[in-house]
Amino acid sequence: MRPRGRIVLGAALICLGVAAWQGARLVVALRWNRLIESGHVRGDVARAPPEVRFAAAYASAQSGAVQEALDAYRALLVDAAPRLRHDAMFNAGNLYLQRAMAARAMTDQAASLTLAELAKASYRDLIREDSSDWDARYNLEKTLRLAPDAEGDDEALYTPPTHLRAAPTAPGTSLGLP
Numbered sequence: 001m002r003p004r005g006r007i008v009l010g011a012a013l014i015c016l017g018v019a020a021w022q023g024a025r026l027v028v029a030l031r032w033n034r035l036i037e038s039g040h041v042r043g044d045v046a047r048a049p050p051e052v053r054f055a056a057a058y059a060s061a062q063s064g065a066v067q068e069a070l071d072a073y074r075a076l077l078v079d080a081a082p083r084l085r086h087d088a089m090f091n092a093g094n095l096y097l098q099r100a101m102a103a104r105a106m107t108d109q110a111a112s113l114t115l116a117e118l119a120k121a122s123y124r125d126l127i128r129e130d131s132s133d134w135d136a137r138y139n140l141e142k143t144l145r146l147a148p149d150a151e152g153d154d155e156a157l158y159t160p161p162t163h164l165r166a167a168p169t170a171p172g173t174s175l176g177l178p
Helices: 003-038 050-063 066-079 082-105 109-129 134-146
Strands: none
Touching: 050 066, 050 082, 066 082, 082 109, 082 134, 109 134
16 A cells, blocks of 8 residues: 555544544433433532533532532532533522521521621622622622621722723813813
């Protein structure tokens, strides 16, 4: 066989191997998707892809296994992609907030305050990562109404970015406009 024929044959074999590998990955992804859609993705999914573990945590939260969901969300904070970590932290904060409101409704003030502090920590971390996350800001505000801070040391979280501020004006001064 000529050298050119060997190169073509080698390239074809490499392409065939890559196609087989991608096909196997697709089959595995389709299995995970079917499992997620069926709602049976709870339980031991420690070696599953982060997206599947997120779905398992969400399914646990929806079924009432809140501590299992919180543990799964915390595990995602270690090795998931940034967007998935953000969503896991947001969902964990929401679970803490829901539990804080439930504890307050049952007049368990100590548990309510502890859970509210955990929720505030989650939302503040999210805001530090992305100051334009209005959902986290809203939920932090809601949590602060439930359990206000004793000291107002997080003032920087609430100031708008400088490029959105209006020019300061004193009464009676003109900006040069008609």
